[in-house]
Amino acid sequence: MGKMTVVIPSFNEEDNIKNTAKVLGEVLGGAGIDYDLLFISDGSTDNTFGLIDELSKEDERIGGIQFSRNFGKEAAIFAGLDYATGDCVAVMDCDLQHPAETLVEMYHLWEEGYEVVEGIKSSRGKESLLYKMFTSIFYGIMSDLMKIDMNATSDFKLLDRKVVNALLELPEKNTFFRALSFWVGFKSTSVQFEVKERVAGKSKWSFSGLVKYAISNTTSFTTAPLKFVFILGVLLLAFSVILGVDTLVNYFLGIAADGFTTVILLTLITGGSVMMSLGIIGHYIARIYEEVKGRPRYIVSKTTKQDK
Numbered sequence: 243m244g245k246m247t248v249v250i251p252s253f254n255e256e257d258n259i260k261n262t263a264k265v266l267g268e269v270l271g272g273a274g275i276d277y278d279l280l281f282i283s284d285g286s287t288d289n290t291f292g293l294i295d296e297l298s299k300e301d302e303r304i305g306g307i308q309f310s311r312n313f314g315k316e317a318a319i320f321a322g323l324d325y326a327t328g329d330c331v332a333v334m335d336c337d338l339q340h341p342a343e344t345l346v347e348m349y350h351l352w353e354e355g356y357e358v359v360e361g362i363k364s365s366r367g368k369e370s371l372l373y374k375m376f377t378s379i380f381y382g383i384m385s386d387l388m389k390i391d392m393n394a395t396s397d398f399k400l401l402d403r404k405v406v407n408a409l410l411e412l413p414e415k416n417t418f419f420r421a422l423s424f425w426v427g428f429k430s431t432s433v434q435f436e437v438k439e440r441v442a443g444k445s446k447w448s449f450s451g452l453v454k455y456a457i458s459n460t461t462s463f464t465t466a467p468l469k470f471v472f473i474l475g476v477l478l479l480a481f482s483v484i485l486g487v488d489t490l491v492n493y494f495l496g497i498a499a500d501g502f503t504t505v506i507l508l509t510l511i512t513g514g515s516v517m518m519s520l521g522i523i524g525h526y527i528a529r530i531y532e533e534v535k536g537r538p539r540y541i542v543s544k545t546t547k548q549d550k
Contacts, residue, residue: 253290265342309321310543357402358431408426482508
């Protein structure tokens with residue numbers, strides 16, 4: 243039997259901290275699992291870290307980290323992996339939409355020898371139609387690229403210590419944790435869970451934030467958008483050749499029409515395509531620039547007394 247560290251990214255979750263610690267303690271302690279809880283306050287501006295610090299003084303199994311500012315969920319997850327001391331590490335949301343009971347099932351699968359236990363959503367809970375459409379398109383693209391169905395995946399998973407170490411050895415700063423757990427391989431399995439309603443507070447994700455998150459993760463994990471630029475260029479070239487032949491034929495037949503409208507349309511199509519392509523290429527160049535600078539994923543402002 244080994245110890246499990248539960249990493250819990252938290253951003254302005256003061257309404258959930260105490261209840262989450264209580265529920266996890268009851269479930270994991272009741273199952274006889276040796277555990278500790280590591281809350282990552284991602285630059286929270288409310289009393290999130292204050293409550294974590296308070297709980298850490300009451301229970302030595304609870305610890306926390308406060309970032310100097312908001313660095314994002316990916317940074318919070320990797321900070322948790324870096325500071326975790328358990329033989330296996332689970333990652334879950336602070337709002338308990340990831341059921342605490344599922345952690346027990348994950349832990350027992352780990353004891354059986356599985357090194358990656360993925361939490362798979364049996365249902366996505368209550369989401370707006372626009373949100374469902376957007377996530378369906380994004381994960382559909384990622385699934386095609388990875389040859390793995392990612393439509394129901396989440397950040398809710400348990401990793402063996404060797405998997406955690408492998409992830410921490412990756413040099414890139416822009417990461418996509420949800421996909422990297424597939425990429426690293428190892429002996430894996432999955433458990434299904436039903437997304438619960440938030441116990442308290444509101445989701446910190448906005449639609450614009452989700453779009454930014456999707457673009458960031460897509461470009462950090464795959465070069466597919468660059469391939470799309472090439473395909474678009476080939477299609478435009480083919481279209482230009484066909485239109486050029488048609489124009490020459492009409493000219494020699496003496497039925498060529500005034501070309502003002504055609505020229506305007508071609509200019510708009512070509513110009514728009516070039517600008518979009520430059521934008522995609524520019525985003526990848528920005529990614530290279532960020533990686534070359536070598537700045538850390540996160541900066542820790544303070545920790546509770548239990549942490550290194």
